[in-house]
Amino acid sequence: MEEQRQKMLADISHDLKTPITTIQGYAKALADGMIAEEEQKKYLNKIYNKSIELTDLINTFYEYSKLEHPDFSFCFESIEIYEFLREYLAERYEEISDKGFELELDIPEDHAFCNVDKFQLKRAFDNIVNNSIKHNPKGTRLFINVTMDEQQSLNKFVRIVIADNGVGIPQELTASIFDPFVVGDDSRTSKQGSGLGLSISRKIIEGHGGNIALETGEEKGYKTAFKIFIPLLGQ
Numbered sequence: 004m005e006e007q008r009q010k011m012l013a014d015i016s017h018d019l020k021t022p023i024t025t026i027q028g029y030a031k032a033l034a035d036g037m038i039a040e041e042e043q044k045k046y047l048n049k050i051y052n053k054s055i056e057l058t059d060l061i062n063t064f065y066e067y068s069k070l071e072h073p074d075f076s077f078c079f080e081s082i083e084i085y086e087f088l089r090e091y092l093a094e095r096y097e098e099i100s101d102k103g104f105e106l107e108l109d110i111p112e113d114h115a116f117c118n119v120d121k122f123q124l125k126r127a128f129d130n131i132v133n134n135s136i137k138h139n140p141k142g143t144r145l146f147i148n149v150t151m152d153e154q155q156s157l158n159k160f161v162r163i164v165i166a167d168n169g170v171g172i173p174q175e176l177t178a179s180i181f182d183p184f185v186v187g188d189d190s191r192t193s194k195q196g197s198g199l200g201l202s203i204s205r206k207i208i209e210g211h212g213g214n215i216a217l218e219t220g221e222e223k224g225y226k227t228a229f230k231i232f233i234p235l236l237g238q
């Protein structure tokens with residue numbers, strides 16, 4: 004446990020240090036008059052963008068630690084899950100297509116009720132959908148398939164598959180992909196992901212009495228597919 008905490012602090016420090024070092028370098032160069040006047044604006048913009056990155060990172064750490072806190076509790080309410088998902092995806096549709104991605108939906112027309120914390124569940128979906136956009140090239144297709152799952156023992160679940168036909172997750176990452184700070188090469192190098200997105204999603208979904216798994220294999224043209232189960236109300 005202590006070892007885990009130490010590793011987490013080391014990871015957080017490293018993630019914060021990288022953008023701060025860049026900001027310091029640019030700021031010092033500007034202060035020392037090393038940057039030609041016509042270039043100065045460009046450097047100020049770089050500083051600004053790095054500081055935004057830093058804020059995003061700090062927010063992610065904060066969200067993660069909030070979920071870990073013993074006093075944290077979800078604000079559950081009974082909702083119609085299919086409509087909730089349709090609304091959520093409608094809200095995100097424009098941004099996803101503006102960024103050059105395709106979105107394909109298959110959500111039942113009837114009704115199913117679940118006990119959810121809407122804010123947190125949106126965050127769980129956001130992290131997964133954002134990954135499809137962040138880690139894949141334009142033109143990648145996102146599929147969202149929702150069905151009623153009555154197979155699992157006596158309990159009934161809503162089954163939500165969020166998938167894409169992008170680059171896929173390297174096999175060596177699949178076993179640990181939901182652990183904090185696990186990132187692929189792209190996040191480690193250019194994209195500055197903290198590796199907390201999927202661990203936050205898992206915590207939220209498990210907090211709903213559900214589960215999430217990464218589907219391996221390439222059935223139906225999916226490269227990456229997350230299968231999520233959320234219990235139906237009244238079970």
Ligand SMILES: Nc1ncnc2c1ncn2[C@@H]1O[C@H](COP(=O)(O)OP(=O)(O)OP(=O)(O)O)[C@@H](O)[C@H]1O
Pocket residue numbers: 063130134135136137138139167169170171172180185186187188189190191195196197198199200201202227
């Ligand atoms: N849809 C996807 N396609 C390709 N790779 C993915 C996809 N989803 C996740 N990954 C890989 O899994 C890693 C872990 O994802 P996770 O969301 O936990 O962290 P991150 O996106 O790197 O950082 P953060 O979400 O904290 O900004 C990513 O770095 C990426 O390599």
Ligand SMILES: [Mg+2]
Pocket residue numbers: 130133134196199200201
């Ligand atoms: Mg992510």
